[in-house]
Amino acid sequence: MIRFENVTKRFPDGTEALKDVSLVMPAHQLTVIIGPSGCGKTTLMKMINKLEKPSNGKIYIDEQPITDLDEVQLRRSIGYVIQRIGLFPHMTIADNASLVPKLLGWPKEKKDARIRELLELTGLSPDTYMERYPLELSGGQQQRVGVVRALAGDPNIVLMDEPFSALDPISREQLQDELRNLQQTIHKTIVFVTHDMDEALKIADTIIVMKEGQVEQVGTPQQLIDEPANEFVRNFIGIERIRQKRAFGDKKLKEFIHLFDTEWQGEAQTIPADSTINEAFHQLEKNPSHRLAVTAGDRVIGYASGRDLLKAALLKEEEVAQ
Amino acid sequence: MNNFFHTLMTRQDMIQSAFLEHIYLSFVAVAIGIAIALPTGIIIARYRRYAEPVIGVTAVFQTIPSLALFGFLVPILGIGSNTALIALIIYALLPILRNTYTGITGVDSSTIEAGRGMGMTRTQILRQIELPLALPFIMAGIRTATVLTVGIATLATFVGAGGLGDIIYRGLQSYNNALVLAGALPVALLAIGFDMVLKWIEKRTTPKGLKI
Ligand SMILES: Nc1ncnc2c1ncn2[C@@H]1O[C@H](COP(=O)(O)OP(=O)(O)OP(=O)(O)O)[C@@H](O)[C@H]1O
Numbered sequence: 082m083i084r085f086e087n088v089t090k091r092f093p094d095g096t097e098a099l100k101d102v103s104l105v106m107p108a109h110q111l112t113v114i115i116g117p118s119g120c121g122k123t124t125l126m127k128m129i130n131k132l133e134k135p136s137n138g139k140i141y142i143d144e145q146p147i148t149d150l151d152e153v154q155l156r157r158s159i160g161y162v163i164q165r166i167g168l169f170p171h172m173t174i175a176d177n178a179s180l181v182p183k184l185l186g187w188p189k190e191k192k193d194a195r196i197r198e199l200l201e202l203t204g205l206s207p208d209t210y211m212e213r214y215p216l217e218l219s220g221g222q223q224q225r226v227g228v229v230r231a232l233a234g235d236p237n238i239v240l241m242d243e244p245f246s247a248l249d250p251i252s253r254e255q256l257q258d259e260l261r262n263l264q265q266t267i268h269k270t271i272v273f274v275t276h277d278m279d280e281a282l283k284i285a286d287t288i289i290v291m292k293e294g295q296v297e298q299v300g301t302p303q304q305l306i307d308e309p310a311n312e313f314v315r316n317f318i319g320i321e322r323i324r325q326k327r328a329f330g331d332k333k334l335k336e337f338i339h340l341f342d343t344e345w346q347g348e349a350q351t352i353p354a355d356s357t358i359n360e361a362f363h364q365l366e367k368n369p370s371h372r373l374a375v376t377a378g379d380r381v382i383g384y385a386s387g388r389d390l391l392k393a394a395l396l397k398e399e400e401v402a403q
Numbered sequence: 404m405n406n407f408f409h410t411l412m413t414r415q416d417m418i419q420s421a422f423l424e425h426i427y428l429s430f431v432a433v434a435i436g437i438a439i440a441l442p443t444g445i446i447i448a449r450y451r452r453y454a455e456p457v458i459g460v461t462a463v464f465q466t467i468p469s470l471a472l473f474g475f476l477v478p479i480l481g482i483g484s485n486t487a488l489i490a491l492i493i494y495a496l497l498p499i500l501r502n503t504y505t506g507i508t509g510v511d512s513s514t515i516e517a518g519r520g521m522g523m524t525r526t527q528i529l530r531q532i533e534l535p536l537a538l539p540f541i542m543a544g545i546r547t548a549t550v551l552t553v554g555i556a557t558l559a560t561f562v563g564a565g566g567l568g569d570i571i572y573r574g575l576q577s578y579n580n581a582l583v584l585a586g587a588l589p590v591a592l593l594a595i596g597f598d599m600v601l602k603w604i605e606k607r608t609t610p611k612g613l614k615i
């Protein structure tokens with residue numbers, strides 16, 4: 082868990098990038114920080130690995146003040162995807178990606194295997210790309226390497242500053258899905274900065290909405306849509322999305338059955354397919370980690386997670402019709 | 404022309420030893436110049452507020468006409484090759500210092516930040532990121548310093564340090580144009596030779612990833 086306690090950041094020129102921020106980023110969850118340009122997202126993130134130091138206030142990782150931790154050791158244990166990518170132009174992709182494992186002194190085989198696995202996962206064929214140099218890659222490919230580099234040392238905490246911003250919509254969606262799937266198995270504490278509300282709603286466990294160095298609201302994607310704290314958050318999420326979700330709330334689960342998995346091994350509670358989306362949300366609230374086993378008669382016709390429901394609620398009409 | 408070859412033949416020994424002296428002076432001056440300017444450049448790139456004054460001082464030295472600098476040094480250090488070396492080193496400093504500094508400070512800040520964020524120490528960042536990326540600049544500085552030094556070393560003769568300047572001076576005194584040429588031509592060849600070799604090294608030191 083990462084905790085900010087009354088953190089203020091004032092730059093030497095007087096800019097107040099963060100104003101008395103207190104917040105918690107839960108362990109093993111994906112927390113998205115979202116807000117307009119210049120609101121302090123990057124600054125907030127850089128404080129976690131001590132690239133910036135608070136002017137006031139304290140930051141804790143697992144209840145240990147980070148001022149007690151050695152900054153070099155701390156940074157090696159935290160993956161970091163920087164906003165401006167920042168690959169080392171004189172090193173091959175393999176060398177770039179294996180920097181942290183090298184700093185940690187991993188044996189070569191372990192290092193290579195890890196890099197190959199991660200490159201594969203992000204859609205870069207290792208045999209094609211490992212020996213290339215960053216300038217021989219497109220912006221989007223470089224960004225993927227940035228993600229690989231951050232994950233290479235198998236860190237518990239991963240900071241990602243707009244990691245998918247240079248990608249086309251299709252690869253972007255694909256990597257969002259990958260990240261989500263990956264997170265199901267690795268359960269890292271991920272802090273993810275974005276400008277894009279669709280991205281936030283899709284991948285986040287928790288969303289932190291920021292404005293001018295202050296936190297406007299913290300909540301799950303559902304909570305943000307259901308109860309935006311103020312006008313700013315409402316506008317940022319988009320009135321359209323909120324209205325859409327409310328309207329869809331009264332639709333029946335069975336209309337969306339094609340969006341749900343048909344197989345699921347984990348815990349589930351049953352709900353009839355005639356229930357509305359809103360009822361389903363309500364039932365899930367008690368046990369957010371469970372899925373709903375949607376039943377028709379005594380047969381289970383699909384398993385829905387909270388995320389699936391939200392997706393259903395936010396889908397456009399034409400996509401539902403398919 | 405015949406006259407020139409005749410001079411070369413008859414004064415062969417003298418020209419040869421002057422040539423070797425000249426190489427010795429230039430080489431030692433540049434080597435010591437690197438030993439001073441390279442670390443200084445690295446230090447002022449880290450503590451930037453000292454950069455301007457330090458570069459300023461070396462730049463002022465550079466503006467002193469070379470003959471005048473040799474003249475200043477004689478009353479202090481006497482004559483001899485040490486005096487010549489010190490004057491030459493002073494001239495070699497600026498190009499190496501300035502290029503080391505601009506080479507290191509020119510490295511993209513996002514690259515450095517990534518290195519810091521990954522948990523590299525300052526020394527690791529210097530060795531593995533800043534110096535490799537600055538190397539072509541540093542080599543260019545060394546090349547400039549070398550060519551400059553080879554030229555200025557012709558003045559070493561005025562402080563009794565020998566070199567090809569001896570030949571040129573002797574030729575001038577005796578109105579012997581062939582002898583002047585026999586001194587000046589090797590200087591030019593030496594400068595061009597060093598320039599070519601160092602240019603080649605400069606190309607070789609450019610990191611592969613940057614040649615794309
Ligand atoms: N080193 C610095 N010195 C002075 N001001 C700074 C510095 N770094 C950032 N700022 C200022 O702090 C504020 C927050 O910057 P930050 O980079 O955290 O914004 P951001 O939310 O990440 O924006 P973006 O979405 O555009 O990346 C901005 O007003 C910025 O100009």
Ligand SMILES: [Mg+2]
Nearest residue numbers: 122123124164
């Ligand atoms: Mg930013």
